[in-house]
Amino acid sequence: MTVYFIFFLIMSLIWLALFPYMEITYNSVSKLQKQVFCFIVAILLILLAGVRKTNMGADTTVYLQALKYYQSLPRNTILSAPLVYPYDFEPGFFLLTKIAALYSFSPTFFLFVIAALIYIPLCIFISHYSENPYISILVYFAFGFFGYSLGIFRQLIAISFSLMAFHFIHKKQMLPYIVSILFASLFHTSALILLPFYFLARLNLEKKHLFIILAIEAVLLVLGRPLALFIINSLPLYAKYIGGKYDTSDTSYTMLMIYNLILIISFFIKDKEKNLQYARNALLMAIIILCLSYSITILGRAVLYYSIFLILLIPIIIDRIIVNNKLYFYGICILSLIYFFYYITKGSIIDPYRFFF
Structure with a gap:
């Protein structure tokens, strides 16, 4: 768990440097600080997911085996190669895998690409809509999303892409919302379950x-x-x-x-x-x-x-x-979220964290 705690420590120091009094306003300066924080955290998350050992994560091995399989095909047949069980992915992820195979991505570089596709949309969403991005990232860890992102690639990419559709709920633009969800479903069909949310x-x-x-x-x-x-x-x-x-x-x-x-x-x-x-x-x-x-x-x-x-x-x-000591209350909430992450992660497939080198 040491690597994860170091990540939390670095993230906490960055947050305190940007918001030393833990006060977030809605002026342009605070908005910029939130954007800077989310930008840095996106980089840290991509690094954390990218430099891990290639057998960490629930389905990581399957996806890397698919990459290896398509890399083994003659180069001029990779893009036209058909779906093969157990690599019968949705069209979006299938194309991504074949492009990675065509350009001879190493397993680690492929993990970096996957991480970018998951965490960049996530952090953009948090930057725009979260009242406290620091707490949002802790929630992402505490409720298991980070652990899923290290192995369930297709679905977590679909979830992150689906978050981009939230903008269209605010703007009451149904058609762009539907198109966004349909695009996300190209990576995991289950994203279609979000279609009713425009109304719900x-x-x-x-x-x-x-x-x-x-x-x-x-x-x-x-x-x-x-x-x-x-x-x-x-x-x-x-x-x-x-x-x-x-x-x-x-x-x-x-x-x-x-x-x-x-x-x-x-x-x-x-x-x-x-x-x-x-x-x-x-x-x-x-x-x-x-x-x-x-x-x-x-x-x-x-x-x-x-x-x-x-x-x-x-x-x-x-x-x-409403509490008398807001700072103390925040501290309890932060420690509770970190403990919850520790509780669900300790001894799991992503613990201990292992580097690829």
């Missing part, structure tokens, strides 16, 4: 709806399988998982309880901020899909497209909670 983001939910929400969750936990089967069957690429090892779940309910706690707290934040509304509605969607995933495990991956908005929601909640 605008739901005006209040505290009085909490009981109904919890009741719906209970129904989905008990009777959610028919709906889960309908969703899976609507995506032919994933229908093959029905009846397989991803058809059942032994997942704990810990994350569901955490999501619900955050959701409930968010309803007591007195703010008409659109990002609060959009992020809260996204978390609600994540909870609904998570409930369904207890019936069919593979649906759990779709949760990430909505739970990613925790990087907006949690900083808003932390900022709006």
Whole structure:
């Protein structure tokens, strides 16, 4: 875990250098400071992901084997080569892999490219929409997104590209939003689950709806399988998982309880901020899909497209909670997020961190 803690320390020092009093305003200077911070963090994240050992990450080996396979083909046939199991990727990632093979990318350089595709859109999004980019990055680590990004390349690229569509929700531009999500789905088909969010983001939910929400969750936990089967069957690429090892779940309910706690707290934040509304509605969607995933495990991956908005929601909640000693409260929240990352990462496939050299 040492490398990760060093990363947190460096990031903290950069944040304190830019915001020594932990105060973020909405003037042009503060906006520039946020952009500088996110730019530096994007570079650090790309370096952290790029210089790791090439067997770190859930599916890293599979993607690098695909790269090696296409590099083994005659150079003039690489771009026209057909999909081959188990490298039957979506068109976007398939093309990316073949281009990397055509130009003889080394495994490490390929990991750098993947990291750039994931973290640059992420940090642009955080820079534009997060009230506290430092907290947002910690949330990204604490809720497992960074760990996923080291191995589940296609989906994390799709998630990062999908974040770019958030702008069109704000601007009420449906067609560009749809086009953006369709583009993201070229890297992972599951990105299509974000299409309804253009409308769902605008739901005006209040505290009085909490009981109904919890009741719906209970129904989905008990009777959610028919709906889960309908969703899976609507995506032919994933229908093959029905009846397989991803058809059942032994997942704990810990994350569901955490999501619900955050959701409930968010309803007591007195703010008409659109990002609060959009992020809260996204978390609600994540909870609904998570409930369904207890019936069919593979649906759990779709949760990430909505739970990613925790990087907006949690900083808003932390900022709006009224306490006597705000600095002390921030310190507790920061340490809690770092501990949560430690708890879910310790002994996992990305711990200990290993360099490629």
